[in-house]
Amino acid sequence: MKIVIIGSGFSGIAAAAYAAKEGHDVHVYEKNNTLGGRARQFTTDRGYTFDMGPSWYWMPDVIENFFNDFGYKASDFYELVELNPQFEMVFEDEVIALPADYTEMKALFDRIEEGAAVQLDRFMADAKYKYEVGMMDFVNKPCHSWFEFVSLKIAKSAFKLDLLSDFSQFVRKFFKHPKLVTLMEFPVIFLGAMPDNIPALYSLMNYGGYRMGTWYPMGGFVKIIEGMTAIAERLGVKFHCNAEVEHIEVKDGSARGIRVNNDFCIADAIISSADYHHTEQMLLDEEYRNYGEAYWESRTFAPSCLIYYLGFDRRIPNLKHHTLFFEHDLYQQAKEIYEEKIWPTNPLFYVCCPSKTDPEVAPIGHENIFLLMPIATGLNDGESIREQYFKQMITRLERHTGTTGLIDGIRYKRSFCIADFMEDYHAFKGNAYGLANTLRQTAVFKPAVRNKKVKNLFYTGQLTVPGPGVPPSIISGKIVANEVCKQCFL
Structure with missing residues (x-):
């Protein structure tokens, strides 16, 4: 069977590899000139190499499982380094560094x-259970129906998984100090919603991050993409870059192929790992869409973000690989992102400095940094407003590191924001992380992996199950490949 896959992010490449493993002829079409989707990388003529997207390597076992499924190890393709501290969190009056060693972490909490410390043990024991049950029994479901979750094990686990309680209340059962609450709530921000709107099940994120460690693949996140691509190519997958898919041709309830770069490519099945909204609204005729425009407008989307890729001609002291600037109120920014849809008043932001760990991403004596500030989707993001927030972030970075004149040391600068997410990834309203993992947008409530009107059209990636993030996207690719392969036997 010939399978065409649209998009080469983590989910698209994973789907390609799993489908090819079953003997199918797989072709992946990528609109950009390099593979990886949001996990692309670029190198400047001044010698700075930037990961464009993911930078947190959590849940290493999930990524390892992908390579194991094909008889490899992640270490066959790249070197993993554990970060210590895992990250620093900057508060108004204190900087907290989260250590890699769990005993040291407990001492910090105490x-x-x-x-x-005792409460952390209790929290992590609970989170470990959720991680093991959730990652084994929940996230691997295609979520066509709630009946998929009807099993004795899941029934016994339902109460302990806290599916109906919110994460914010759950954290406060264990910790009272505002800084510890913020520290424990932070990981679920990756899920694209506020802690009081996310099921307590997702304490599994704390276990998959804090307890299993924060890592970095030497050479950058593109090394994961390169490793996955190498496996897929060894299985016969063909990758086509600079290949913009223009239309999905449907006849008699079945997708016949795609129109790409003004050519027609026949397919027996199609998987779109491109933006779900774009696939349906722009590539499919209206009568074949799962969801109309009103559906997408009613969804709660994870934030977009303002990113700056910066190359400095100097080393910056007192800066770790990951630094979170949380001097202001998290819930105020959340309200401005999710309810008011405005630029933040007192923004929180994140700084990644991989050159602290990886000497290959910047020239000797230089620094590679990217700044990331979460913002609402759909905002007007002209250059003047970008620059306004850039100056705020640089000022706070200088204050934290005890330096001055950082702007004078910039030798490379590039911004990336809402308009760029829309241009490069066709992201709906410029979202960066897909749909928020709220209770009403979890599992069966997410957009379906199968088209309900076209029997051989499927969807994968952060807008469908299991959700946003690198490990979930890899799992999403595996889920949809299994669904396509099942179709062969119908």
Whole structure:
């Protein structure tokens, strides 16, 4: 069977590899000139190499499982380095560094709040259970129906998984100090919603991150893409870059192929790992769409973000690989992102400095940094407003590191924001992380992996199950490949 895949992000490449493993003829079409989707990388003529997207390597076992499924190890393709501290969190009056060693982590918690070490043990024991059950029994479901979750094991686990309680309340059962609450709530921000709107199930994120460690693949996240691509190519997958898919041709309830770069490519099945909204609204005729425009407008989307890729001609002291600037109110920014849809008043932001770990991403004596500030989707993001926030972030970075004149040391600068997400990835309203993992947008409530009107058209990626993030996207690719392969036997 010939399978065509639209898009070469983590989910698209994973789907390609799993489908090819079953003996199918697989072709992947990527609109951009390099593979990886949001995980692309670029190198400047001044010698700076930037990962464009993901930078947090959490849940290493999920990524390892992908390579194991094909008889490899991640270490066959790249070197993993554990970060210590995992990250720093900058508060108004204190900087907290989260250590890699769990015993040291407990001591830190006890220093901030008496008895918090014992509470951390309790929290992590609960989170470990959720991680093991959730990652094994929940996230691997295609979510066609709630009946997929009807099993004795899941029924017994339902209460302990806290599916109906919110994460914010759950954290506060264990910790009272505001800084510890913020520290524990932070990981679910990756899921694209506020802690009080996310199921407590997602404490599994804390276990998959804090307890299993924060890692970095030497050479950048593109090394994961390169490793996955190498496996797919060894299985016969053909990748086509600079290949913009223009239309999905449907006849008699079946997709016949795609129109790409003014040519027609026949397919027995099609998987789109491109933006779900774009696939349906722009590539499919209206009568074949799962969802109309009103559906997408009613969804809660994870934020977009303002990113700056910066190359400095100097080393910047007192800066770690990951630094989170949380001097202001998280919930105020959340309200401005999700309810008011405005630029933040007192923005929180994140700084990644991979050159602290990887000497290959910047010239000797230089620094590679990207700044990332979460914002609402659909905003007007002209250059003047980008620059306004850039100056705010640089000022706070200088204050944290005890330096001055950082702007004078910039030798490379590039911004990336809402308009760029729309241009490069066809992202609906410029979203960066897909749909928020709220209770009403979890599992069966997510957009379906199968087209309900076209029997051989499927969807994968962060807008469908299991959700946003690198490990979930890899799992999403595996889920949809299994669904396509099932079709062969119908």
